[in-house]
Amino acid sequence: MSEETLTRQQIRRKRKFGEPLLPEEEDGTEQEHRHIIAVTLENTIGALNRVTNLFSARGFNLESVAVGETDEPSVARLTLVTVGNDRIVAQITRQLDNLVNTYDVTDLTDAEHVERELCLLKVQYSSETRPEILDIKDIFRGRVVNVTPETMVLEVTGPNKKINAFIGMMEAHGIEEVARSGQVAMHRNLEYEPPNPLASTDAAPSANGAASDA
Amino acid sequence: MPTDSLQSPSRSSTSQNGAVNAPTLKGSEIFVRALEEEGVDRVFGHPGGAVIKIYDAMERIQPSYDHVLVRHEQGGTHAAEGYAKATGRVGTVLVTSGPGATNTVTGIADAYLDSVPIVVFTGQVPTHLIGNDSFQETDTTGVTRSITKHNFLVRDVNELASTVKQAYHIARTGRPGPVVVDLPKDVQMDEAPFVYPEEPGLDGYTVPGAAAPKQVDRAAKMIEDADKPLLYVGGGTINADAPEALTALARKANIPVTTTLHGLGAFPETDDLALGWLGMHGFYHTNMAVQNADLIMAVGARFDDRVTGDVDEWAPNAKILHVDIDPSCISKNVYADCALIGDAQDVLRQLLPKVEPKDTDDWLAQIDAWRADCPPYEYETPDDADQIAPESVVEALYDKTQGEAVMVSDVGQHQMWVCQYYKFGKTRSHVSSGGLGTMGFGLPAAMGAAFGMREGRDLDVVCVSGDGGFVMNAQELSVAAAHGLPLKIAVLNNNYLGMVRQWQSLFHEDRFSHTDLKPTNPDFVTLAEAHHCVGLRATSPDEVGDVIDQAWDVDDRPVVMEFQVPKEEMVFPMVPAGAASDDMLTEMFDKEAIAKEG
Ligand SMILES: Cc1ncc(C[n+]2csc(CCOP(=O)(O)OP(=O)(O)O)c2C)c(N)n1
Ligand SMILES: [Mg+2]
Numbered sequence: 129m130s131e132e133t134l135t136r137q138q139i140r141r142k143r144k145f146g147e148p149l150l151p152e153e154e155d156g157t158e159q160e161h162r163h164i165i166a167v168t169l170e171n172t173i174g175a176l177n178r179v180t181n182l183f184s185a186r187g188f189n190l191e192s193v194a195v196g197e198t199d200e201p202s203v204a205r206l207t208l209v210t211v212g213n214d215r216i217v218a219q220i221t222r223q224l225d226n227l228v229n230t231y232d233v234t235d236l237t238d239a240e241h242v243e244r245e246l247c248l249l250k251v252q253y254s255s256e257t258r259p260e261i262l263d264i265k266d267i268f269r270g271r272v273v274n275v276t277p278e279t280m281v282l283e284v285t286g287p288n289k290k291i292n293a294f295i296g297m298m299e300a301h302g303i304e305e306v307a308r309s310g311q312v313a314m315h316r317n318l319e320y321e322p323p324n325p326l327a328s329t330d331a332a333p334s335a336n337g338a339a340s341d342a
Numbered sequence: 343m344p345t346d347s348l349q350s351p352s353r354s355s356t357s358q359n360g361a362v363n364a365p366t367l368k369g370s371e372i373f374v375r376a377l378e379e380e381g382v383d384r385v386f387g388h389p390g391g392a393v394i395k396i397y398d399a400m401e402r403i404q405p406s407y408d409h410v411l412v413r414h415e416q417g418g419t420h421a422a423e424g425y426a427k428a429t430g431r432v433g434t435v436l437v438t439s440g441p442g443a444t445n446t447v448t449g450i451a452d453a454y455l456d457s458v459p460i461v462v463f464t465g466q467v468p469t470h471l472i473g474n475d476s477f478q479e480t481d482t483t484g485v486t487r488s489i490t491k492h493n494f495l496v497r498d499v500n501e502l503a504s505t506v507k508q509a510y511h512i513a514r515t516g517r518p519g520p521v522v523v524d525l526p527k528d529v530q531m532d533e534a535p536f537v538y539p540e541e542p543g544l545d546g547y548t549v550p551g552a553a554a555p556k557q558v559d560r561a562a563k564m565i566e567d568a569d570k571p572l573l574y575v576g577g578g579t580i581n582a583d584a585p586e587a588l589t590a591l592a593r594k595a596n597i598p599v600t601t602t603l604h605g606l607g608a609f610p611e612t613d614d615l616a617l618g619w620l621g622m623h624g625f626y627h628t629n630m631a632v633q634n635a636d637l638i639m640a641v642g643a644r645f646d647d648r649v650t651g652d653v654d655e656w657a658p659n660a661k662i663l664h665v666d667i668d669p670s671c672i673s674k675n676v677y678a679d680c681a682l683i684g685d686a687q688d689v690l691r692q693l694l695p696k697v698e699p700k701d702t703d704d705w706l707a708q709i710d711a712w713r714a715d716c717p718p719y720e721y722e723t724p725d726d727a728d729q730i731a732p733e734s735v736v737e738a739l740y741d742k743t744q745g746e747a748v749m750v751s752d753v754g755q756h757q758m759w760v761c762q763y764y765k766f767g768k769t770r771s772h773v774s775s776g777g778l779g780t781m782g783f784g785l786p787a788a789m790g791a792a793f794g795m796r797e798g799r800d801l802d803v804v805c806v807s808g809d810g811g812f813v814m815n816a817q818e819l820s821v822a823a824a825h826g827l828p829l830k831i832a833v834l835n836n837n838y839l840g841m842v843r844q845w846q847s848l849f850h851e852d853r854f855s856h857t858d859l860k861p862t863n864p865d866f867v868t869l870a871e872a873h874h875c876v877g878l879r880a881t882s883p884d885e886v887g888d889v890i891d892q893a894w895d896v897d898d899r900p901v902v903m904e905f906q907v908p909k910e911e912m913v914f915p916m917v918p919a920g921a922a923s924d925d926m927l928t929e930m931f932d933k934e935a936i937a938k939e940g
Contacts, residue, residue, distance in 0.1 A: 135662065137657070137679075177484075219673075227492075228492040
């Protein structure tokens with residue numbers, strides 16, 4: 129057995145005891161990242177319950193959940209945002225995969241994808257602040273969806289960061305209420321891929337595919 | 343009298359899958375017939391209002407399976423576990439709603455942590471009353487969600503048969519586990535055509551079979567490259583019926599084998615390559631082998647904290663090769679350098695032809711040297727003439743059975759002594775509560791195992807229990823007696839919650855807070871007799887053999903043997919919880935040294 133290469137367990141151990149790591153040992157596996165995971169599952173409350181329950185039972189972080197029916201009414205799609213290191217996130221996806229009523233679990237984080245969140249925000253205004261608020265709304269490509277003499281409700285969609293920035297900009301004006309939908313996300317196809325007639329139909333079972341990156 | 347359409351297929355001409363002439367049955371009848379179709383041979387149950395329709399249907403149909411009336415639903419779930427572990431078949435439980443269902447919760451949690459296949463059917467209030475806090479209503483699927491592999495609430499009688507099919511399929515396949523099926527009373531009364539499906543039809547559920555070939559090649563290379571390989575074998579090996587393949591691999595490549603609590607029985611402990619138990623109460627040479635190995639091949643084991651202690655200091659030089667059917671077990675506690683996801687038997691058979699015989703003589707000699715440095719702990723015979731060394735009782739039970747028995751233990755010191763002093767050599771010969779560590783598991787689990795012996799294997803069933811845990815489910819003695827089960831039950835009576843006392847002695851300066859049972863411990867002989875069992879007692883070492891011989895002469899009912907053992911005896915060796923496996927090794931028989939660590 130070659131002496132030079134450390135096992136991942138040894139790297140983890142070194143890091144824990146504060147020993148210096150060589151550049152090639154910095155594999156980033158212990159660094160925490162935000163992950164966005166798409167899950168398709170049976171469209172029932174029980175199935176949804178099992179997914180969210182998993183997060184509390186296993187002590188995983190859950191930043192946001194968005195769920196809704198797909199084109200197939202018996203199938204729901206859920207988008208989860210979680211924070212953790214590679215090991216934890218691999219755990220999360222495998223545990224989700226293990227649930228009997230989930231069909232497909234995809235970590236979109238490293239793949240090309242689009243993500244969107246919708247935010248409704250009720251803000252106070254006066255005749256002085258009104259132009260500025262509407263300006264900001266335009267910059268964020270938002271819409272006014274409701275107005276009363278003192279408040280208006282604005283709607284903005286975009287990636288998580290954009291929503292955060294928008295809320296930040298509104299803070300000075302007196303926010304009354306914020307409602308966010310949670311992230312939804314989807315793979316982005318970069319170019320048209322013609323169907324491959326030679327592709328084998330009996331693809332390796334997904335569980336074993338997961339083995340190769342373990 | 344059974345009507346024609348109610349008869350089981352062996353006795354009637356009803357076509358099995360022809361939906362055309364499928365008989366229309368009530369839900370309760372569909373349930374009974376579905377269990378027959380599933381090939382269930384025994385149900386552990388307790389009736390009540392929410393399942394009374396099912397009990398009535400059983401009385402009318404007289405099904406092909408037997409029903410065992412347990413005296414407490416917890417006993418029922420443990421019995422189903424014992425049955426499942428000793429036979430490899432799925433255990434079945436039937437209870438009523440509310441308190442019946444909540445009484446099963448401990449057994450379900452136990453089965454979940456130890457991957458035991460059981461299906462628990464619970465009655466439920468009628469669907470229109472669900473959510474009203476009705477009489478004996480509990481949100482059973484909610485309560486059991488995080489302790490089941492899966493659970494179902496059947497809302498429509500048309501889904502009943504297919505749900506039964508799915509429940510057994512999920513419990514049995516992949517990494518086995520408990521499944522709960524909640525059956526509202528109106529669903530039991532509604533009618534539907536009865537067709538038992540051939541396929542479970544579960545889209546989102548896949549079961550890994552063989553491992554990816556590339557991974558198998560990598561694994562073979564890792565084994566080839568290793569100088570100090572070690573097999574670390576858990577209960578998954580037994581679940582997959584892989585002990586033969588494992589033994590073949592170990593012998594072919596000369597790899598020493600250490601087993602977890604649930605791995606006991608997967609590899610003959612009389613073999614030269616067997617190192618015995620590892621972890622908290624494991625042997626010195628085994629833990630040293632772990633700490634010095636350059637390759638650890640885990641087979642159906644999950645790197646539990648009772649095995650690893652401080653994970654960051656565990657096996658510091660080893661690459662990890664992990665064979666498991668559950669992908670979520672990979673890299674959960676310890677990083678795997680290579681993972682083989684699949685059925686342990688399939689994977690080992692894939693690997694076997696690719697692994698060349700290896701010379702590991704130096705490594706084996708090194709392990710032998712450690713064994714010589716610090717031989718397994720030698721217990722002492724108590725000075726007091728009317729006390730018996732508990733370890734000697736386990737040894738005497740081994741002498742009597744020669745390993746030809748199913749050995750069931752409860753939880754506590756006696757459980758550790760069973761693991762250390764009984765030489766397991768047969769698969770499915772050790773039944774114990776490992777993950778949850780449930781006191782009260784032993785007796786009902788032994789009872790379930792003994793029922794299992796009626797349906798195939800013919801081994802004695804022996805239960806070793808403590809005085810504390812035994813009384814937690816002692817009511818099941820009546821059930822074992824009612825069925826004439828020849829159980830041999832040894833109660834190692836130290837008049838203490840011994841394992842807790844040991845920790846109090848080692849880590850809490852002998853403050854024995856609420857662990858003394860002596861003042862009102864029952865008389866175990868009369869307790870046995872009150873339950874229609876035979877009661878025997880040994881109070882000195884020379885009576886041990888006699889009592890055991892007498893017990894084995896009884897073959898028509900359970901025998902409880904009480905052995906008076908000293909309260910001071912401790913389980914050694916011991917690596918304190920959370921400590922590194924190699925910290926303590928040289929001083930581990932020294933109470934002072936262990937106390938410092940804790
Ligand atoms: C249901 C339950 N309650 C409490 C415990 C904690 N516990 C573990 S071992 C033990 C003592 C067991 O005493 P006994 O059955 O007499 O066995 P001994 O250790 O004396 O052999 C206790 C209280 C447990 N494991 N399970
Ligand atoms: Mg005791």
